[in-house]
Amino acid sequence: MDGEELTEQETALYDRQIRVWGANAQRRLTKSHILVSGIKGTVAEFCKNIVLAGVGSVTLMDDSLVTEESLNANFLIPPDENAYKGKTVAEICCDSLKDFNPMVLVSVEKGDLSARSTEFFEKFDVVVIGYGSLATKKAVNEKCRKLSKRVAFYTVDCRDSCGEIFVDLQDYKYTKKKLEEKVECELNFPSFQEAVSVPWKPIPRRTAKLYFAMRVIEVFEENEGRKHGECSLLDLPTVLEIKKKLCEANSVSESHVPDSLLERLITGTIEFPPACAIVGGILAQEVIKAVSGKGEPLKNFFYYDAQDGKGVMEDISNSFTS
Amino acid sequence: MDPQQQSAIQGAKVLMVGAGGIGCELLKTLALSGFHDIHIIDMDTIEVSNLNRQFLFRRSHVGQSKAKVARDAVLRFRPHINIRSYHANVKNPEFDVDFFKQFDVVLNGLDNLDARRHVNRLCLAADVPLVESGTTGFLGQVTVHVKGKTECYECQTKPTPKTYPVCTITSTPTKFVHCIVWAKDLLFAKLFGDKNQDNDLNVRAKKEASSSKETEDVFERAEDEDIEQYGRKIYDHVFGYNIEAALSNEETWKNRTRPRPIYSKEVLPESLTQKNGSTQNCSATDVDDSTVSAMPLLGLKNPQELWGLTQNSLVFIEALKLFFAKRKKEIGHLTFDKDDQLAVEFVTAAANIRAESFGIPLHSLFEAKGIAGNIVHAVATTNAIVAGLIVIEAIKVLKKDEDKYRMTYCLEHPSRKMLLMPVEPFEPNPSCYVCSKTPLVLEINTQKSKLRDLVDKIVKAKLGMNLPLIMHGASLLYEVGDDLDDIMVANYNANLEKFLSELPSPVINGSTLTVEDLQQELSCKINVKHREEFDEEKEPEGMVLSGWTQSPPTKGESASTSKNESDVDVTESSSGPEIASKKRRLSETEPKNHKRETENVEGEDDDYLMEIEDDDLTEIENPMTVSKKKKRVA
Numbered sequence: 001m002d003g004e005e006l007t008e009q010e011t012a013l014y015d016r017q018i019r020v021w022g023a024n025a026q027r028r029l030t031k032s033h034i035l036v037s038g039i040k041g042t043v044a045e046f047c048k049n050i051v052l053a054g055v056g057s058v059t060l061m062d063d064s065l066v067t068e069e070s071l072n073a074n075f076l077i078p079p080d081e082n083a084y085k086g087k088t089v090a091e092i093c094c095d096s097l098k099d100f101n102p103m104v105l106v107s108v109e110k111g112d113l114s115a116r117s118t119e120f121f122e123k124f125d126v127v128v129i130g131y132g133s134l135a136t137k138k139a140v141n142e143k144c145r146k147l148s149k150r151v152a153f154y155t156v157d158c159r160d161s162c163g164e165i166f167v168d169l170q171d172y173k174y175t176k177k178k179l180e181e182k183v184e185c186e187l188n189f190p191s192f193q194e195a196v197s198v199p200w201k202p203i204p205r206r207t208a209k210l211y212f213a214m215r216v217i218e219v220f221e222e223n224e225g226r227k228h229g230e231c232s233l234l235d236l237p238t239v240l241e242i243k244k245k246l247c248e249a250n251s252v253s254e255s256h257v258p259d260s261l262l263e264r265l266i267t268g269t270i271e272f273p274p275a276c277a278i279v280g281g282i283l284a285q286e287v288i289k290a291v292s293g294k295g296e297p298l299k300n301f302f303y304y305d306a307q308d309g310k311g312v313m314e315d316i317s318n319s320f321t322s
Numbered sequence: 323m324d325p326q327q328q329s330a331i332q333g334a335k336v337l338m339v340g341a342g343g344i345g346c347e348l349l350k351t352l353a354l355s356g357f358h359d360i361h362i363i364d365m366d367t368i369e370v371s372n373l374n375r376q377f378l379f380r381r382s383h384v385g386q387s388k389a390k391v392a393r394d395a396v397l398r399f400r401p402h403i404n405i406r407s408y409h410a411n412v413k414n415p416e417f418d419v420d421f422f423k424q425f426d427v428v429l430n431g432l433d434n435l436d437a438r439r440h441v442n443r444l445c446l447a448a449d450v451p452l453v454e455s456g457t458t459g460f461l462g463q464v465t466v467h468v469k470g471k472t473e474c475y476e477c478q479t480k481p482t483p484k485t486y487p488v489c490t491i492t493s494t495p496t497k498f499v500h501c502i503v504w505a506k507d508l509l510f511a512k513l514f515g516d517k518n519q520d521n522d523l524n525v526r527a528k529k530e531a532s533s534s535k536e537t538e539d540v541f542e543r544a545e546d547e548d549i550e551q552y553g554r555k556i557y558d559h560v561f562g563y564n565i566e567a568a569l570s571n572e573e574t575w576k577n578r579t580r581p582r583p584i585y586s587k588e589v590l591p592e593s594l595t596q597k598n599g600s601t602q603n604c605s606a607t608d609v610d611d612s613t614v615s616a617m618p619l620l621g622l623k624n625p626q627e628l629w630g631l632t633q634n635s636l637v638f639i640e641a642l643k644l645f646f647a648k649r650k651k652e653i654g655h656l657t658f659d660k661d662d663q664l665a666v667e668f669v670t671a672a673a674n675i676r677a678e679s680f681g682i683p684l685h686s687l688f689e690a691k692g693i694a695g696n697i698v699h700a701v702a703t704t705n706a707i708v709a710g711l712i713v714i715e716a717i718k719v720l721k722k723d724e725d726k727y728r729m730t731y732c733l734e735h736p737s738r739k740m741l742l743m744p745v746e747p748f749e750p751n752p753s754c755y756v757c758s759k760t761p762l763v764l765e766i767n768t769q770k771s772k773l774r775d776l777v778d779k780i781v782k783a784k785l786g787m788n789l790p791l792i793m794h795g796a797s798l799l800y801e802v803g804d805d806l807d808d809i810m811v812a813n814y815n816a817n818l819e820k821f822l823s824e825l826p827s828p829v830i831n832g833s834t835l836t837v838e839d840l841q842q843e844l845s846c847k848i849n850v851k852h853r854e855e856f857d858e859e860k861e862p863e864g865m866v867l868s869g870w871t872q873s874p875p876t877k878g879e880s881a882s883t884s885k886n887e888s889d890v891d892v893t894e895s896s897s898g899p900e901i902a903s904k905k906r907r908l909s910e911t912e913p914k915n916h917k918r919e920t921e922n923v924e925g926e927d928d929d930y931l932m933e934i935e936d937d938d939l940t941e942i943e944n945p946m947t948v949s950k951k952k953k954r955v956a
Contacts, residue, residue, distance in 0.1 A: 005624065011688075015371045018699040019692055020459045023626055041354075045706060052377055052702040073354055075399050100377050273354035274717075277347065277710030281703040282741065285460065288703070296735060304742065306714050309728045311742025 007032070010103065017101045025292030029055050030103075032291040033123060037061035037113045038228075039093050041271040042158045043256055045123060045280025046128065047285075048076070051097050053288055057105040058097065059124070060090040061113050073271035085292050118143040121199030123150055124271050126287050128154045131228040134196075141192040152290040154285050155192065157214065159229065160268025161306035163279030164214050167286060168192060188298055190317040198316055200250035204234025208303040208312050212257040216243045217265055232267040239266055275306050282311065328907040331356045337425040337450075338362040339412050341388040343700050344431030344455055349392050352429075353400040355713055359404070362426070364389040365411040369661065374700035381849065413788055419843055422448035427719050429712055430454045439756075439786040440842060442475035446757055447843035451719045459699040462710040462732035466747055469757065470655045470722060474548070477751035487859045492803035493568055496576060497681050500675065502693045505672035506658045509560060511539055512663065514645060515686050543646070550593070553642040554586045557635070559583070561675050563799050581680045589635045614648045615663045616640035617687075625688040629872055630669075631678050634880035637671035655816040671695050694905050707742070709731055716894055756787075761834070761847040766822065766865040768852045774801060774818040779863050785846070785919025787839040803840075822850075 006027060011018070018026050019297055021063060032055045039062040051058060064070070070076055076096040077084060084092050090108045097106045104260075112285065113129070114136040121127060121144050137155050144151040153168040168189045176183045192199075198213055203211075220239050231239075239262050247254045277307040282302055289295045301314040336346060336357055344560065348689075352360055372437075379388070379394035387409035397405060401724040422444045432438050438454065445452040445467065452467040454475055458494035467474050477605050490496070491504050499736065538799045540559045543552045568574065589779065602656045616637050617623070629637065641664055645653060649664070658665055672689035691697065713732045718726050728744035737743060753760045773792075777800060781790045791801040800814050822829040829835065832850035837843040848867075856864045 008623075011625065012370050014374050016698065017374055017702075019690075020699045020701050048377055049703050049706060052374055054374070075354055077348055078399055079401065099380065101373075102381075219683075273351050274353075274710035274713040277351050277706045277713075278742070281707035281710070284706075285701075285703045298741075302741070305520060309714070309730055309742070309744030310740055312739045313736050313741060314739070 008242050009055070012099075013103070015076065017053065018084070019197065021288070021292055021294055022321075025288075025294050027322050028292050029053060029288065032125045033057045033058050033059070033062070034126045034128065035059045035121070035124040036128045036130065038129055038132060039074065039076070040070065040131055040158070041273060041276035041281045042074045042156055042163060042283070043128070043130035044074040044093065045276050046130075046156070046283045047093065047097055048100060049284030050287060051100045051104045051282060052104065053284065054101060055104060055291070057107070059107050059109050060089040060094055060097075061109050062093070063088045063110060063112075065089070066092060069270070073273045075277045114139050114147070116140075116143075118146050122147050122149065123292060124151055126152045126154070127210070128283070128287070130156050131158075134222045135226070137153040137166075138193050145167075145170065145191055147224065149161075152285065152287070154283060156279065157228075158271055158275060158279055159217070159265040161275045162210055162265065163275055163302075163304045164191060164210060164269075165279065165286070165298070165302040167194065167290075167300050167302075168195075169290055169297060169299075172290075172297065174289075174295065174297065176296055179290065185296070185297055187297065193299055194318065195316055198318055200247075200252050200256065203316065208314055208317070209258060209261055209302075209303060210303045211255075211301060211314055211316060212246075213261045213265055216246060216257060216262060219246065220266075229269045231269070233267050235266055273304065278306075278311070279304050326524075327717060327721060328356065331717060332358055334426045335359045335424060336361070336721050337366055337422070337428045338431065339428065339437070340364055340431035340433065341392040341407075341432060342366065342372065342433060342735070343375050343702075344457060344708055345388070346378045347702075347706045348429060348431055348712055349396050349405070350711045351709045352356065353396045353403060353405075353715075355717075358949060359401050361406045361415065362389045362393060363408040363409070363410060363412050364392075365409065375700055375705055377702065386780055397485040398424070413841075414438055415841060417444070418448045418841060419444060422450050425450050426832050427716050428452045429716060431709075431712075432456075434787055440788065443756060443842035443844045445469075446858075448472055453562055453712050453715045454748075455712050457700065457704040457708050457732070459701065460704055460732070460734040462704045462708040462713060463729065465729040466715050466719060466727045468719065468724075468727070471752065472727060472747040473750050474754060474757040476756040477748065477754040479636060485862060487862050489858070493574065495676065495682065497683055498677055498685055499691075499693055501673040501676040501680070501682060502669065502690060503667045504676060506694050509656050509672050510656075510669055513556065513642070514653050514665075517776045548732075549643045549646045550639060552646075553639045554590075556642065556677075557638060561679060565679055576600075579681055582678075584631070584679050586635065586639075587817050589632050590639070592753075601940060612646050613663065616644055616667050626686050628684060628686050629674065631675065632673040632686075634671040634678070634684070634739075637667055639673060641668035641671060658694065660697060666694065691711070692873070704732055711742075732937055735839065755758055756844060757845045759846065761849050763868050764865060765851045765853040765868075766831075766858070767848065767854060768822040771822055771865060772818065773820055773822060773825060775865070777818065779865060780848075781837055785837065787837065787842065789839055789841050791840065792835060793838075793839045794825070794827045794829055794833060799825055799827065799829075799835075894905045 006014070006023060010026070010030065014026055020188045032110055034055055036052060036058060037060075039047065039060060046134060047058060047060070052194075055178075066077055066087065066089055069184065070089055071079050073145055074089075074093070076093040077089070078092075078096075088108070088110075090110075092108050094108050097104075121140070127140060129140060132155060133141075141153050150170055150172075155164075155166040159162045168191055169187065170189055172187045172189065174185055174187075196218070200212065216239060220226070220235070220242050222232070223242070224235075224238070227282065240259060243257050243262060244254060247256055279302075280303070282298075283317050286298050287304075289297050298313050301317050302311065304311045334357060336352065336359065338345060338352070339362075341349065341362050345364065346505060349360065349362065365625070366387055367385050368376070368383045368391060370381070370384055372388075373379055373381065376388070378392045383391045387407070389407035390411050393405040393407040397403070428441065428445050428450055430441055432441070438860070440454060446469050451468050451469075452475065453464065455464045456462065456468060465475070466472055486500060486503060486841060491508065495501050495504065505648075522543075540555065543549075553619055561586040563585045565581050569583070611885060619640055620633070620634065620636050622629070622637070644664055645668070656665070658669065658755055660666065666687065673690055673694075674684045684694070699746075711838060713932070715727065723939045727747050731743045731745070733743060748756050752758050755762050764776075773944050776794070777790065781787050781792065789802045792799045799817055804815075815826060829850055831850065833850040835848040835850060837848060853866075855864070857861075901947075
């Protein structure tokens with residue numbers, strides 16, 4: 001297989017998971033480089049999972065300073081003011097993550113993610129944007145797509161007790177086990193830009209309402225120049241106005257996006273830790289799949305809502321119109 | 323978070339059982355979610371192979387109590403909450419019904435059926451809701467058990483550890499796992515374990531060995547006997563002579579491939595001492611027992627590599643030599659341990675040589691270790707997801723949000739687009755012997771089975787009782803306890819050796835036994851049916867226990883009155899409208915169907931998955947099957 005054998009130490013540490021995905025997948029994992037930005041609760045869970053899984057390196061980007069709120073669902077930050085004072089979230093989380101698995105290189109990259117050049121992303125195999133703005137998600141996704149090597153691109157967002165994951169693996173080949181045979185499969189992923197601008201009308205009615213609701217919130221935050229989660233019940237009229245416009249533009253009725261759901265998403269600004277654990281777990285599983293090339297990946301959205309307990313995969317691309 | 327939820331969480335006193343794969347994640351998520359008062363029981367200590375997912379533990383913690391280290395780690399990011407740890411077995415008597423009563427909810431992150439059933443019974447007795455969970459690989463499940471409202475953990479039969487017919491193991495193996503069981507339970511136990519231990523396999527081994535007078539003492543090593551010579555003698559006996567003896571029974575091989583006897587001189591050079599440096603020479607280097615290993619001496623490094631017959635034979639002899647040279651003191655009381663490198667090497671080699679003899683594909687040490695140690699497949703992500711789901715259910719239970727209780731399955735491949743699939747919980751099974759006190763039926767030969775067989779194979783192994791008491795009418799046949807006087811103990815011991823029909827109060831066809839466990843506060847009745855013959859292959863225990871052949875009592879809407887109900891969907895056919903959505907399909911309670919279900923789960927590539935002694939769980943229902951039967955949440 002590609003590259004050298006796993007060391008004795010690695011085999012002992014990763015024994016139980018090698019029994020799940022095999023030694024080749026583990027070797028690929030140990031050589032993968034992951035960039036992560038926006039380290040709130042769900043992303044903290046994700047980072048813990050991939051560090052434990054034994055990826056090669058994790059690069060953290062989050063220059064925000066630690067606040068009371070960031071302590072809420074992020075167990076990577078010790079609640080000791082003396083320890084976190086003057087440090088960024090990324091720096092503090094880096095210290096905690098290193099401790100989880102000494103074999104993984106964890107480091108911090110300062111600065112604004114969206115200002116980075118295309119070349120910057122070439123160093124990575126996986127890019128994960130947590131809680132990003134619409135503009136950042138679009139821009140970074142485009143840069144990743146320009147590279148000659150395939151960079152797996154993910155976004156993740158949690159509000160109230162709901163979560164969304166977006167996946168772009170471009171043209172992706174993988175092996176699937178069908179009965180005893182291994183089958184080669186190929187999937188074509190739309191870009192983020194394409195996936196969020198699919199006309200709503202042809203999308204099947206049973207599609208998760210969260211897909212539409214998240215688009216409304218995204219536009220709201222973009223228009224108003226808000227940071228992620230910077231909203232309250234006072235913003236509901238504006239949000240409903242945006243919803244109305246989007247529904248009209250897509251020629252669907254306003255009941256397409258329930259008001260109650262939008263209200264939940266803008267008022268539930270404190271993260272719900274069990275939902276973070278669930279969405280962060282699913283995201284890590286997907287990244288592990290993409291890096292190891294084993295198993296059918298999620299295409300291309302995932303939604304979790306603690307209220308109904310479902311975790312659903314939605315394939316949203318222009319295929320509806322064609 | 324709504325205020326009602328907040329106060330439910332903050333006022334709750336929670337018991338967590340298990341601080342392993344699920345437990346670490348659960349304790350973290352509970353603490354982050356605002357739980358203030360958490361008690362945690364775990365008897366285990368930390369091992370290196372835990373560190374890939376039990377993220378509260380570090381290498382420096384290896385050997386320490388999981389419950390305690392997990393507590394300390396979580397207190398570091400949530401210093402002001404109360405966490406109490408118990409480094410103890412949940413089956414200990416101090417964890418009695420009164421202990422359980424102090425909690426608002428019990429959360430299980432356990433690794434074995436036995437402890438799960440025990441906790442289920444205590445929760446029922448104490449009337450405390452239970453949230454149960456388990457994971458294996460990418461699969462997981464979380465279920466809610468509230469007395470009188472949803473089914474208990476034992477309302478559906480659980481897959482019991484796979485057992486193999488004795489003759490498959492001793493004479494006619496067809497799969498690698500058979501060779502592993504032979505190498506581990508028979509040969510390893512015979513050579514290095516308690517020689518007086520009388521398990522079925524050892525009895526067989528003795529019989530085979532004693533078929534000829536000279537071989538009677540083949541396993542005994544004379545004081546001055548050269549270890550290598552002794553090893554070769556064992557090798558020739560078990561892989562050569564025994565196979566040859568078995569081949570002489572033509573009847574056995576009529577429809578089977580004949581095995582090939584293998585003798586050491588065919589595969590190994592005259593003397594190994596020259597070739598790889600004698601063991602005696604290396605004994606000067608002082609090494610820790612647990613790290614003694616034959617592989618480096620033979621230049622073998624990669625545990626995932628497949629060894630040929632010669633390599634396996636070399637490992638066999640070398641490992642055996644090392645046991646006698648370096649670990650002599652332990653011989654006679656060793657039991658196989660998956661973390662004992664030398665034991666794993668020996669068992670791998672022995673299983674592979676036997677496999678070669680029977681034309682079965684050989685396996686690497688890594689694979690053999692997984693099979694021999696029943697090692698669970700475990701990843702951090704599934705445990706994290708399951709822990710999140712447990713907390714969500716626990717909050718619903720605390721808010722008494724009954725309509726919202728769900729059991730949730732984590733799937734590897736989406737089913738109807740779902741990776742996380744919630745399902746409405748079932749009502750209690752009216753014919754469950756644990757929560758509904760329905761009598762069980764035991765078919766047994768009352769003239770040929772002893773009370774001991776009943777106690778070991780049924781009361782302990784099947785019913786999972788810890789401190790059992792058995793009564794026939796008013797006559798007490800057997801009990802266990804500290805407060806018994808000598809005369810009673812002698813009486814009970816004498817009863818154990820008696821055939822059922824010859825007990826002071828004879829147990830015969832039509833008798834009803836009462837079996838109780840005072841710690842679990844569980845009592846159940848067993849109706850005895852005498853039966854003469856049992857199929858050795860299909861019913862190796864010589865008795866059959868069934869909990870559901872009896873038609874359920876008149877309680878509730880269950881309409882099953884006949885035996886031809888196997889495919890009737892009660893949901894549609896016969897239950898009252900308001901409970902229809904939650905009625906279980908009766909077909910599911912049929913052992914036949916159940917068996918199919920579990921085979922689906924374990925069948926794929928792990929037909930060796932038996933009882934798990936490691937962390938996490940295996941008894942996962944097949945959600946695909948479940949989804950067809952159970953009403954999905956709209």
